[in-house]
Amino acid sequence: METSIYAVVAFYGLAATILGAATMVVFMRNIVHSVLFLAITFIAMAGLFLSLDADFIAAVQVLVYAGAVCIMIVLGIMVIQRTDMNETNLFNKQIMAGAGLTALTVAFGAIFAGRTAWVELVAADAVPANTVDAIGALLLSKYVIPFEVAALLLLVALVGAIVLARDEEVQANADN
């Protein structure tokens, strides 16, 4: 499968952005800067989804992750951190054990990826130009039960988050 030079340049640029920003998310010492780099990671990932012919997923990625999730985390940080933001995102004492376990995971992933015959798996067909129609039809026919369960899950998460984060004392004062 031949790819144009633009696709190659786009892939390497987006991959470098994603990995660099994700590394900064982990290594920044200020949690607000971490969330900023997280937003950059998410937007670059939306570009990667566009290069994978998944335009609907790219739109959802920008809306849900870069929009909702990042804003929600920043608001959560603003509620939680009361002192200054410096030194709010440090490493714990298990950094060497964590690095070792991560290296082990990478090694096992590399071993199993090397044993997989990727070339035989690849299909000859191309992705249809209009993906949204097909995804919508599949979500409401073949995958309708998971779709409804996901709606229920979101409702339960919404109610659960409100119940957990609500301050009972504030609520009692409001009643008086």
Add this chain to the structure above:
Amino acid sequence: MLTISLTHYVVLSALLFSIGLFGVLTKRNAVAVLICIELMLNAVNINLVAFSKYITPLDFTGQIFSIFVITVAAAEVGVGLAIIIAIYRNRLTVDLDNFDWLKW
């Protein structure tokens, strides 16, 4: 040979997953651990969409799965942040090393 194949996306996804895993294991702030879990879920999404393009381009299985992963991740962030806020209200800290109620 200058071409982008499935392997490139799988390698990128594995590296991103490892960065997220390293953060989950080593960060001290509970919100930072939540952020790194998001990175891991996104790495999985890259895998699913790449498999959808290269292996089952007409079935859209991977794209549908990644929609559900995004849904569950959004719910997880909401509930996780609510739990962290509730813990902060009781303990006035989000440092995971101080969350030791179950220790004897």
